[in-house]
Amino acid sequence: xxxxxxxxxxxxxxxxxxxxxxxxxxxxxxxxxxxxxxxxxxxxxxxxxxxxxxxxxxxxxxxxxxxxxxxxxxxxxxxxxxxxxxxxxxxxxxxxxxxxxxxxxxxxxxxxxxxxxxxxxxxxxxxxxxxxxxxxxxxxxxxxxxxxxxxxxxxxxxxxxxxxxxxxxxxxxxxxxxxxxxxxxxxxxxxxxxxxxxxxxxxxxxxxxxxxxxxxxxxxxxxxxxxxxxxxxxxxxxxxxxxxxxxxxxxxxxxxxxxxxxxxxxxxxxxxxxxxxxxxxxxxxxxxxxxxxxxxxxxxxxxxxxxxxxxxxxxxxxxxxxxxxxxxxxxxxxxxxxxxxxxxxxxxxxxxxxxxxxxxxxxxxxxxxxxxxxxxxxxxxxxxxxxxxxxxxxxxxxxxxxxxx
Amino acid sequence: xxxxxxxxxxxxxxxxxxxxxxxxxxxxxxxxxxxxxxxxxxxxxxxxxxxxxxxxxxxxxxxxxxxxxxxxxxxxxxxxxxxxxxxxxxxxxxxxxxxxxxxxxxxxxxxxxxxxxxxxxxxxxxxxxxxxxxxxxxxxxxxxxxxxxxxxxxxxxxxxxxxxxxxxxxxxxxxxxxxxxxxxxx
Numbered sequence: 001x002x003x004x005x006x007x008x009x010x011x012x013x014x015x016x017x018x019x020x021x022x023x024x025x026x027x028x029x030x031x032x033x034x035x036x037x038x039x040x041x042x043x044x045x046x047x048x049x050x051x052x053x054x055x056x057x058x059x060x061x062x063x064x065x066x067x068x069x070x071x072x073x074x075x076x077x078x079x080x081x082x083x084x085x086x087x088x089x090x091x092x093x094x095x096x097x098x099x100x101x102x103x104x105x106x107x108x109x110x111x112x113x114x115x116x117x118x119x120x121x122x123x124x125x126x127x128x129x130x131x132x133x134x135x136x137x138x139x140x141x142x143x144x145x146x147x148x149x150x151x152x153x154x155x156x157x158x159x160x161x162x163x164x165x166x167x168x169x170x171x172x173x174x175x176x177x178x179x180x181x182x183x184x185x186x187x188x189x190x191x192x193x194x195x196x197x198x199x200x201x202x203x204x205x206x207x208x209x210x211x212x213x214x215x216x217x218x219x220x221x222x223x224x225x226x227x228x229x230x231x232x233x234x235x236x237x238x239x240x241x242x243x244x245x246x247x248x249x250x251x252x253x254x255x256x257x258x259x260x261x262x263x264x265x266x267x268x269x270x271x272x273x274x275x276x277x278x279x280x281x282x283x284x285x286x287x288x289x290x291x292x293x294x295x296x297x298x299x300x301x302x303x304x305x306x307x308x309x310x311x312x313x314x315x316x317x318x319x320x321x322x323x324x325x326x327x328x329x330x331x332x333x334x335x336x337x338x339x340x341x342x343x344x345x346x347x348x349x350x351x352x353x354x355x356x357x358x359x360x361x362x363x364x365x366x367x368x369x370x371x372x373x374x375x376x377x378x379x380x381x382x383x384x385x386x387x388x389x390x391x392x393x394x395x396x397x398x399x400x401x402x403x404x405x
Numbered sequence: 406x407x408x409x410x411x412x413x414x415x416x417x418x419x420x421x422x423x424x425x426x427x428x429x430x431x432x433x434x435x436x437x438x439x440x441x442x443x444x445x446x447x448x449x450x451x452x453x454x455x456x457x458x459x460x461x462x463x464x465x466x467x468x469x470x471x472x473x474x475x476x477x478x479x480x481x482x483x484x485x486x487x488x489x490x491x492x493x494x495x496x497x498x499x500x501x502x503x504x505x506x507x508x509x510x511x512x513x514x515x516x517x518x519x520x521x522x523x524x525x526x527x528x529x530x531x532x533x534x535x536x537x538x539x540x541x542x543x544x545x546x547x548x549x550x551x552x553x554x555x556x557x558x559x560x561x562x563x564x565x566x567x568x569x570x571x572x573x574x575x576x577x578x579x580x581x582x583x584x585x586x587x588x589x590x591x
Binding site for chain 2: 296350351353354355357358361362366367368369370372378379381382384387
């Protein structure tokens with residue numbers, strides 16, 4: 001089956017995320033401080049219509065448009081927003097990844113028929129994003145580079161096998177090449193992608209680098225380029241909805257034990273332990289009570305954890321009843337699997353563990369034992385050395401011991 | 406054996422899997438006396454700048470080979486190291502020298518660690534720095550005696566599960582037994 005790639009581009013993502021949390025009427029821009037001056041980083045449609053553009057100095061923009069409202073940009077918030085969009089968009093494909101700082105790329109091979117066809121899939125996505133107040137452009141093509149280019153320079157769907165014809169009229173800057181290369185190509189009269197396709201490869205690669213040829217092949221689909229969707233991080237939360245509301249402590253505790261057993265299975269599968277747990281009890285009247293417990297060290301024993309909840313569960317006002325329970329491990333730490341059964345064989349390991357744990361935190365030169373030395377002076381009859389077991393651990397480097405390299 | 410009986414049989418024995426405290430000038434001797442009575446590796450956790458260190462020549466026989474020193478930079482590290490040593494079932498006896506008075510949370514945490522690892526611990530504290538979570542607290546003082554004699558007065562001034570008491574002992578530092586001597590003298 002031919003591969004089909006779906007690229008989504010959010011031309012005004014940053015300003016729209018900012019306006020979503022705190023709406024504002026009129027022309028608006030996010031500013032970004034570079035060097036000694038503020039520049040416009042992202043504008044809304046109204047500001048763009050008044051002649052402002054990205055990268056413009058804020059002082060110039062203010063001169064053109066005194067009523068421009070601005071806020072400083074928040075790059076971490078934008079990345080988090082894009083990640084949220086990625087999670088939402090996995091309804092269209094399991095293989096979806098972020099593409100740059102304002103785009104998404106999805107592999108929709110064999111998926112489109114579930115939405116009634118590619119056209120319908122694209123319309124569905126556009127309609128949902130428009131309802132959420134996000135401007136987006138999307139394109140479907142047979143290669144990742146092609147979909148990326150088409151989403152940013154017009155939009156639409158490229159049928160299978162027509163990549164070269166449909167993408168030929170696009171400018172060379174659509175190829176994801178550095179601006180300097182695009183400028184060099186323009187100086188030689190190579191403005192459109194169709195100008196590049198018939199040219200001999202070797203001189204092109206020699207003059208502009210391998211990257212240009214590689215990007216061209218990736219766009220035309222002759223060089224494969226995977227989506228590279230990152231795996232979902234494990235989520236340590238479990239929930240239970242009840243058919244009938246409950247109110248007795250014993251009933252809630254039975255639910256807690258059931259949920260904790262499930263949660264601990266999840267933690268064990270990922271070699272993690274919980275340090276802090278959050279327990280939510282949802283009441284029939286839509287109120288929620290939250291109980292938090294902390295653990296002194298990472299653990300995943302359901303029985304011991306359930307006992308810690310008991311006192312606070314006793315004090316919860318259940319109202320007309322509780323109909324949903326949810327437990328989430330909000331702080332987790334790595335916890336290796338533990339040996340169960342015969343403990344005799346681990347006695348020597350225990351001692352080496354006990355020596356290596358302080359050794360790793362305090363430095364192996366601070367965990368010491370006495371080594372006898374022959375001397376007449378009482379204070380010289382011994383040397384303090386790291387214990388023999390600790391010597392098998394990685395030795396600190398000369399610099400750590402204060403020896404000049 | 407119930408605690409009362411054990412105390413009657415051997416008044417100087419420390420309750421196992423608990424953390425105890427010793428204060429006074431002779432606290433180190435008391436710690437070494439107790440170390441002789443516990444088999445297995447001994448861990449002595451002390452601040453890095455502590456000038457008074459055990460000298461192997463002066464230790465009772467068999468202690469120097471089993472002794473591990475852990476030097477710590479900060480008070481937090483020190484308490485952490487004591488807790489780790491107590492929590493591990495491999496250690497036989499843990500001696501710690503905290504610089505400040507422990508609060509109830511820290512003391513209780515050490516007790517839980519001692520219970521988890523079935524290890525006995527002894528904290529050498531300054532006078533008046535006791536913690537309420539300690540199982541017993543001993544006041545130890547060397548006392549003058551006749552020539553060729555090392556005498557100590559060990560006073561049990563806090564006991565969670567038993568009575569108080571005071572013992573004048575003669576311990577030569579060579580074995581795990583000591584002679585109880587009469588206060589009245591010759």
